[in-house]
Amino acid sequence: MTISSVGKVEVERLEAVRALNLTYTSDFPDLDAITSFAREIFGVSGALVTIVDEDVQWNISRSGYDDRWTPRLHSLCNVTLAQGRQLIVQDLSLDARFGSNPLVHQSPYLRFYAGIPLEIDPGICLGTLCLIDTETRSLSSREVAQLERLATIATALLRQHRDTVRVARLSMSLAQSARTIEEQSHTLTLQNRMLDEACALGEMGAFNHDLLTDQAEWSAILKRIHDLDEHTPIGSTSDFSHMARFYSKKDLKRYVVAVREAMRKRETLEFETTLRTAKGRRRWVRLRVDFEYDQNGRPVRRFGMMQDITREKRLLGRLDYLANRDPLTGLYNRNYFLRTANQHLKDRKHLTTGIAILDLDGFKAINDSYGHAAGDACLRAIATRLRSHCGPDWLLVRPGGDEFALVIADECDLETLKERLEALRLVIQQPIEWKGITFQVSASIGLAPAEPGRMQDALELVQSADLAVYKAKAAGRNCLATYSSDLHEVALHRFNIISEARRALDRGEFTLFYQPKIKLMDRSLSGFEALLRWRQPDGRYAAPGEYLPVLEDGEMSRRIGDFVMDEAIRQASRWRASGFDFGNIAINVSSSQFIGSGFVDRLISSMADAGLAPGDIQVEVTEGVLLSTGATSVASGLKRLSDHGIKIAFDDFGTGYASLVHLRQLEFDVIKLDMSFVRSMLTSPADMAIVEAVLTLARRLGKQVVAEGVETGTQAETLLAHGCHYGQGYLFSRPKPAAVVEAAWRELREAV
DSSP states (O other), X not given: OOOOOOOHHHHHHHHHHHTTOOOTTOOOHHHHHHHHHHHHHHTOSEEEEEEEOSSEEEEEEEESXXXXXXXXXXOSHHHHHHHTSOEEESOGGGOTTTTTOHHXXXXXXXXXXXXXXXXXXXXXXXXXXXXXESSOXXXXXXXXXXXXXXXXXXXXXXXXXXXXXXXXXXXXXXXXXXXXXXXXXXXXXXXXXXXXXXXXXXXXXXXXXXXXXXXXXXXXXXXXXXXXXXXXXXXXXXXXXXXXXXXXXXXXXXXXXXXXXXXXXXXXXXXXXXXXXXXXXXXXXXXXXXXXXXXXXXXXXXXEEEEEOHHHHHHHHHHHHHHHBXXXXXXXXXXXXXXXXXXXXHHTTTSEEEEEXXXXXXHHHHHHHHOXXXXXXXXXXXXHHHHHHSOTTOEEEEEETTEEEEEEEESSOHHHHHHHHHHHHHHHTSOEEETTEEEOOEEEEEEEEOOTTOOOOHHHHHHHHHHHHHHHHXXXXXXXXXXXXXXXXXXXXXXXXXXXXXHHHHHTOEEEEEEEEEETTTTEEEEEEEEEEEEOTTSOEEOGGGOXXXXXXXXXXXXXXXXXXXXHHHHHHHHHHHTOOOOOEEEEOOHHHHSSSOHHHHXXXXXXXXXXXXXXXXXXXXXXXXXXXXXXXXXXXXXXHHHTTOOEEEEEETSSSOXXXXXXXXXXXXXXXXXXXXXXXXTOHHHHHHHHHHHHHHHHHTOEEEEEOOOSHHHHHHHHHTTOOEEESXXXXXXXXXXXXXXXXXXXXXXX
């Protein structure tokens, strides 16, 4: 990498670098807060604020990176400055500009870089705010915007540092000129003018109090800081009465005590406080006060500078807010919780304490039905209700998504606490109005009370509360569950069955059974649904209902889904080769298969390798898949499959929150009418009405309907009479191994 050629802009840029008066040991706490925050929120190994000098890159603020400087010849940020805009490289080792850089092919072996130029003046970039990582990665547009906002704050702090350096230099020059005032009156006048300009830039005002005459002078800028007219007289100041109108009694007392103590010790006083201006505006100010003494050591003059640091405080306050608060709801975020929850509980150990987790039920349906703006409004409404109904010593946290956490400390007993949480649950499920629309969510609440007399770690309580939430959801949602020790046994059982299933998959103990889908008109074969079975040691084949935790685990769900896909394709290929007209094989697909595993590409390519047509395999998804956290990936994956000619079936239709919404938004070919409606339609007028409505809707939309759970001839005849042409259920066949169903259907066809 070469250093940019010297030009007019480079000369001006280097002059701006010199103006910062950097040294090898310069420290910038405010910038350190930014780099630490950036490293934390982006999850990278390092974050830096860099200044690119003539031959050296100064790393003036570092988080997760030790070197204070880097030769400019090896500087990654030098490229960012050369192009004058943001630079994001997902893999440095694959970029020709950096492949030979020792920072890439030697320790620390950097792979990822993202830098935003710090433009201190128009066209003048001193360095960057940059992220580095030893792993390849990328940034979303939202993350790039966040990084740019942090760069804006860093640039503002560098400008403030530059202005402070200017003031310090000018002040030193002024002090030197004062000692030779008689010989250099012209120079002094010039320096005073420069000082006025610097003070205006840095929002600094000067004051001078003659302690012998009790007369005071304030500069025009100092009066402006106090919202005073520049001609306003200051008057007597020996008793500090002139400050009483601007400062609270408490702050004024602190200042007077500090001034007298500094005078006694012959020290310079630095002091920060707030004031209320003549127009009632609140400002933060920083004072630097010095004293002049006569030959007997008596103070004769008090003088100094006052700087308006309100903008600085607001910037730091905003940075603190971003670090500790959820920007959507204003509640504390996960980072703040992890730092403070233990201390919060410890400080209130004399109270009833614990942690409750609230998981919203039905929130995903609102997002899908009305959009993220409605979802955001819902979360803000829930946060408002939490603030109104939680105790004063409760810490309210939104860790993310549709989950809230309550760090509880209250004077009530445990039973009363449960009653308050039940009341809170009822408040949460009250209707929410948004733009003329009314929607409703509920909450599954898990409570983990701290054991009396034992200081428990907050993360331990969170884990217990999560188990309680799982219990609440298993009990039907919209209820409160309290942690008990047996929940750990449930979690252990879940862990053990997942571990055993992992070994069973490796040992080949999973297989597929096939249940036929029938044309109701002539009872001929339309296709099969592939159903998972797990061979048990006693020879029995277990259905998925016996090992649901396995299918709810993301990793195992993907692995088993891949097994089902591969085995169904192999069976379809064997049947096709043997001349058995099987119609199609439908496979159930989970949301985890659509997320980052290349499922769609693998399905398409595997079918092509096996010589199958797109119509030979059908994909079934439930509404739970469409409402999962990976719903966007699911929707795009289904569209790609549909575009390729693979038919999509909406399984268990009518049992979820937003079946009609998904039917409208996604291109489904088949609607599988849930067996709960089929079983009760002959005895329940309501369910019969639902069946008729679904069949009418499907006919108008041109969708095929398969009725699940058909067990009697009367059910089959009723469905056919109402326009349902396909059925599946025990009336026709139970799920059976491939060889058994093939033999049965071949025998039936030969008989016909």
